[in-house]
Amino acid sequence: MGLGWPNIVSIARIAVVPFMVWLMVMPSEGAAWAATALFAAGAATDRLDGYLARRHGMVTPTGAWLDPLADKLFVITPIVVMVAQERFPWWAAAVIIVREGAVSMFRWRMDKRGLSLPASSAGKLKTVVQLVAIGAYLMPGIVGGLRLGLVVLAVAITVYSGVEYFVNGEKLEHLAKEEGAAT
Numbered sequence: 001m002g003l004g005w006p007n008i009v010s011i012a013r014i015a016v017v018p019f020m021v022w023l024m025v026m027p028s029e030g031a032a033w034a035a036t037a038l039f040a041a042g043a044a045t046d047r048l049d050g051y052l053a054r055r056h057g058m059v060t061p062t063g064a065w066l067d068p069l070a071d072k073l074f075v076i077t078p079i080v081v082m083v084a085q086e087r088f089p090w091w092a093a094a095v096i097i098v099r100e101g102a103v104s105m106f107r108w109r110m111d112k113r114g115l116s117l118p119a120s121s122a123g124k125l126k127t128v129v130q131l132v133a134i135g136a137y138l139m140p141g142i143v144g145g146l147r148l149g150l151v152v153l154a155v156a157i158t159v160y161s162g163v164e165y166f167v168n169g170e171k172l173e174h175l176a177k178e179e180g181a182a183t
Helices: 005-025 029-044 048-055 061-084 090-112 121-138 144-182
Strands: none
Touching (some): 048 061, 090 144
16 A cells, blocks of 8 residues: 555655544634644645655655645545634635535546646645635634735636646647657
């Protein structure tokens, strides 16, 4: 199964999600701060699993699906909970969730064709801005204008990076077809 440190980090991030949700639904400011702290800790490890895997030559098929799963759960779950609590804009949640689902399906389709498209700078920035925006909505006492500004920025970068991913993926597929036809 390839259970090295990188996958343990991913599993730990997944394991934290139910506790974070439990804290999010508790009606106390202390629980909100604890949920924010768990989210911040998980967000801080977002790049750690991939770094460890590459650094120590521990890239595994398990890690290839486990890391993105942890990433998606860590972003989508708190958003869905906050939308249900009417604490996060539903339209922003819809854009983020649809983009993540569409890119995941496209990535799966590309993998089936033996093609891989690395994360772009915009995709990495998208993740950081989404995490900051979600953290701002989790954290008690952050003013609405700041939260809204962060979520609008996150949605804009989410859309841009999604379009960029599809455009670059289509170019890669086109090049692969040309190379296949040339041989």
